[in-house]
Amino acid sequence: MADTLLFHVSDIHFGLENNEALDWFAAEVDRLRPNAVAITGDLTMRARHHEFRAAEEWIGTLQAPATLDVGNHDMPYFNLIERFVTPYKRFGRLTDIVEREIDLPGIALVPLKTAVRAQPRFNWSKGWVTGRALEDCLARIDALPAGTRALVTVHHPLREVGTQGTAMTRGGSNALAELAQRNVLGVLSGHVHDAFEIMEDTPHGPVRMIGAGTLSQRLRSTPPSFNELRWDGETLQVHIRNLENIEDEAMKIDDVPEDAHPPREEGEPVAPVGAVPRTDPPVS
Structure with missing residues (x-):
């Protein structure tokens, strides 16, 4: 079986996006043609109409099928009626990938x-796995063909990961415990x-948790x-693709430790398991 290539990106925050990082990512999609792109939420900054339009235009240029999780920034901030009644209305044509x-062969997002x-x-920005959401996810996993591994996509990490974000x-x-009982390869x-x-x-056993950085100007301790x-x-091999020489110091959010990795527990290797950081040159 040929290798399956997946790109995992998150927190693009259109409205405060980093255009150099977006161009770099789109160029890598065009060059490597991944089998799929997983966008794990916070597509916009304030869920404004123009932010969703810009996001729709950019995603439309990607040469790969995409799936999109809803982030806490992607529901209306200033219109509570719309937030409660039609929270996904502003996604427009992007609703098809939400x-x-x-x-894919042998694996599913x-x-x-x-x-x-x-x-x-x-604080409504935090995550909540409701019983209904978990049941829907587990039903999808249980319906996969025998032997198919699942990569579960979420916006919020399912437990604290050692960052101050x-x-x-x-x-x-509870969700992690349920996923551990199924053929789950990891949680993105x-x-x-x-x-x-x-x-x-x-x-019920270990679950691999994989978090993506950001392609926005809202940097914490690492580059886009x-x-x-x-x-x-x-x-499943994971490579963290970093864009170097990004001069966004003024936008950095200083609430994450410098190394950005979870604190090491007794018996745990110093580096994250399987993660191989790789720095790419800036887009010319």
Whole structure:
């Protein structure tokens, strides 16, 4: 079986996007032609109409099928009626790829919704895996052909990952425990703006968690990046693709440790398992 190539990108934040990083990513899609692109939420900055139009135009240029998770920034901020009644209305034609399952030979991208319209805590930006969302995701996984591995796509990491850009996802630990009982290869997420990869233990075994950085100007401790994933039918390799020489110091969010990786626990290797950072030259 030929290798399956996947690109994982997150937190593009149209409205405060980094155009050099977007051009670089699109050029890599055109050059390498991945089998699919997973965009794990926060496509826009404030869910404004013009931000969605710009996002739609850019995604339309990508030479690969895409799936899009909804992030906390992608639901109306200033129109609560619209947020509660028609929260996805502004996605327009992008609705066709929202929470879209992509089935490939031996592997599938399966969405799990973590962004909700409202929740019983002050900070609505945090994640929540509702019972209904988890049931829908598990049903999709259970319906896959025998032997097919699932990569679950979410916006919020399902548990805290050691960065100060927090997730605090309600229901995340339960979701991980349920996923561990199925043929899940890993969970792809965004939200914290820095790439990471860890193995999370659950009562039913470990689950691999893979986070993508950002292609926006809202940098934390690392430059714009995306994840390049290669699946050969047995092993999933993850390469963190960094764009160097980005002069966005004024936009950096200084709430993440410099190394951007989770703190090392006893017995855990110093580097994230399987993650191979790779820095690419700036786009000319």
